[in-house]
Amino acid sequence: MNYFERTKIDDIVYDNIDDYQDVLVLGWVRTKRVTKNIAFIELNDGSTVHNLQIVALNPDKFPLDNINNGASIKVRGYLEKVEGREQSIEMKAEEIGVVGEAPSDYVLQKKRHTFEFLREIAHLRPRTSTLGVVNRFRSKMSYAVHKFFQERNFHYIHAPIITTGDAEGAGEMFRVTTIDPADPPRRNGGKIDFSRDFFGQETGLTVSGQLQAELLACALGDVYTFGPTFRAENSNTSRHASEFWMIEPEMAFCDLNEMNVLIEDFIKYLFQFALEEAEEEMKFFNDKIDEDRIEVLKSIIQSDFAHVSYTEAIDILKESGENFEFPVEWGADLQSEHERYLTEQHFKRPVMVTDYPKKIKAFYMRINEDEKTVRAVDCLVPEVGEIIGGSQREERLEVLERIMQEENMDLEKYDWFLDIRRYGTVPHSGFGLGFERILMYLSGMGNIRDVIPFPRTPGNAMF
Ligand code: 4AD
Numbered sequence: 001m002n003y004f005e006r007t008k009i010d011d012i013v014y015d016n017i018d019d020y021q022d023v024l025v026l027g028w029v030r031t032k033r034v035t036k037n038i039a040f041i042e043l044n045d046g047s048t049v050h051n052l053q054i055v056a057l058n059p060d061k062f063p064l065d066n067i068n069n070g071a072s073i074k075v076r077g078y079l080e081k082v083e084g085r086e087q088s089i090e091m092k093a094e095e096i097g098v099v100g101e102a103p104s105d106y107v108l109q110k111k112r113h114t115f116e117f118l119r120e121i122a123h124l125r126p127r128t129s130t131l132g133v134v135n136r137f138r139s140k141m142s143y144a145v146h147k148f149f150q151e152r153n154f155h156y157i158h159a160p161i162i163t164t165g166d167a168e169g170a171g172e173m174f175r176v177t178t179i180d181p182a183d184p185p186r187r188n189g190g191k192i193d194f195s196r197d198f199f200g201q202e203t204g205l206t207v208s209g210q211l212q213a214e215l216l217a218c219a220l221g222d223v224y225t226f227g228p229t230f231r232a233e234n235s236n237t238s239r240h241a242s243e244f245w246m247i248e249p250e251m252a253f254c255d256l257n258e259m260n261v262l263i264e265d266f267i268k269y270l271f272q273f274a275l276e277e278a279e280e281e282m283k284f285f286n287d288k289i290d291e292d293r294i295e296v297l298k299s300i301i302q303s304d305f306a307h308v309s310y311t312e313a314i315d316i317l318k319e320s321g322e323n324f325e326f327p328v329e330w331g332a333d334l335q336s337e338h339e340r341y342l343t344e345q346h347f348k349r350p351v352m353v354t355d356y357p358k359k360i361k362a363f364y365m366r367i368n369e370d371e372k373t374v375r376a377v378d379c380l381v382p383e384v385g386e387i388i389g390g391s392q393r394e395e396r397l398e399v400l401e402r403i404m405q406e407e408n409m410d411l412e413k414y415d416w417f418l419d420i421r422r423y424g425t426v427p428h429s430g431f432g433l434g435f436e437r438i439l440m441y442l443s444g445m446g447n448i449r450d451v452i453p454f455p456r457t458p459g460n461a462m463f
C-alpha cells in the first residue's frame with residue numbers, strides 16, 4: 001500500500017497549493033456523478049469532515065463503473081484552487097485505482113438517515129459526516145482532558161477494571177465470573193461457592209475508580225483516572241449508558257471548596273479547548289445540531305458557576321410554584337426535573353449543589369458538623385443535568401468506621417481503604433466527570449448513544 005506516501009485531506013494547506021502537483025489520496029467514495037465528458041467523486045478519508053472533490057476529465061479512461069458509493073479508492077493527480085469558491089480545492093485525477101469495491105446495496109447512499117437508524121448500523125455510521133465528527137471530537141476532547149491535568153502535574157493512573165467492591169454502594173455491578181452457569185459449585189445449603197470462582201471471591205466490573213484513586217492520591221498527591229466504568233443500572237434514558245468513560249481526579253490536601261475551584265477551571269478549559277482546537281467540529285455542531293452551541297459555550301466561559309447548598313436548592317424548588325412529578329422534600333434525591341429547573345430556569349447557567357443529605361450519598365463522603373449532611377458536590381448544566389459528582393472524603397478513621405458500621409458494611413473487606421486513614425491520613429477530595437455527558441453538552445447531541453461509537457445500554461450490546 002502507499003500508506004506513507006499519501007496525503008491526508010486535512011493536511012492540505014490551501015495557501016501552498018503549488019506543493020501538491022503530484023499527490024496521492026486514499027479514501028472512501030461518498031458520491032459519484034458521471035457525465036459524458038467529466039466525472040466528479042466526493043472522497044472522504046476520515047481525517048476531516050470535508051470531502052475532496054475529485055475531477056476526472058476523460059471519464060472513459062478511468063474504472064468508474066466499479067466505483068460506487070462506499071468504495072475505497074486511491075487517486076493520483078494534482079490539486080487546484082476552485083475559481084470563485086472560497087478556500088475550495090479540487091483534485092484533477094490522473095490515475096484512479098479501486099482498492100475495495102462496494103456493491104450497490106451499500107446502505108449509506110446520499111440521503112438523510114435518522115440517528116435511530118444509524119445506531120442499528122453502528123459499524124458503518126462512523127462513515128457518515130456526523131458520526132465522523134463525533135469520533136474525531138471525542139479524540140480531541142480526550143487529549144484536552146489529559147492536557148489539563150498534565151499541565152497541572154497530576155499523574156495519570158490506571159484503576160483496575162475488575163474489582164471486588166461496589167464503590168458507589170448502589171448495587172449496580174456487572175458480575176465477572178468463570179463459573180459454569182449451568183453447574184455452579186455450591187456450598188452446603190445451596191448458595192453458590194464463589195471461593196471456587198476464578199479470583200477466589202465475587203468480582204465485578206468497576207463502577208468507579210475512585211477508591212483506588214484515593215489510595216494513589218494518598219501517595220502521589222494529585223492523580224486522575226480516565227477509563228471505562230460500568231453500571232448495571234436499568235435506566236433507559238438518553239443520558240445513561242451501561243458502559244461509559246469517566247474522568248476521576250483525586251487530590252490530597254484539598255478540601256471541597258478548593259476542589260470546586262478546580263472543577264470550574266476544568267470545565268471552562270474543556271470549553272475553551274473545544275472552541276479553539278476543535279474548531280471544525282464545533283462549527284459542524286453549530287451548523288447542523290444546535291445553532292446556539294458556540295454562543296452557549298462562550299457565555300459559560302465568561303460567567304461564574306452558581307453555588308447553592310442542597311438545603312437552599314430544596315427551598316428554591318419549593319418556592320418555584322412548579323408542578324413537579326416527584327415531590328420536593330428535604331432528604332429526597334433531586335430528580336432530573338428538579339436539576340433541570342435549577343440550572344435551566346432558576347440560575348440559567350451551570351450550578352454546583354453541595355452538602356447533600358448523608359442518607360442519599362455514598363459512605364465515603366465527609367460528614368458535616370450537623371451530622372445530617374455530607375461534603376458532596378454535583379455539578380448540573382442545562383439540557384444534560386448532572387455532569388459531575390464528587391466530594392471531600394471522610395479522612396477521620398473513627399468517623400469512617402462508624403459510618404460504615406451504620407451502613408452494615410464489611411469493614412474487613414475494606415481494610416485497605418481504612419489503612420489510608422490509619423497511616424498518615426490527609427484531607428482529600430475528588431470528583432467524577434462523565435465523559436459522554438460533557439460531550440453531549442459541548443456538541444448539543446441529544447442522546448448518549450450518539451456520542452460513543454458502540455453504545456452499551458439495557459438490552460443492547462451489539463457490535
Ligand atoms: O455521580 P457518580 O456516580 O460519582 C461517582 O462515581 C464518584 N465515585 C466519582 C468520584 O467522586 N470520583 O458518577 C460521576 C459522573 C456523573 O456525574 C455522570 O456525569 C457520570 O459519571 N455518569 C454516567 N454517565 C453515563 N451513563 C451513566 N449510567 C452514568 N452514571 C454516572
Ligand code: MG
Nearest residue numbers: 378386388389
Ligand atoms: Mg452522581
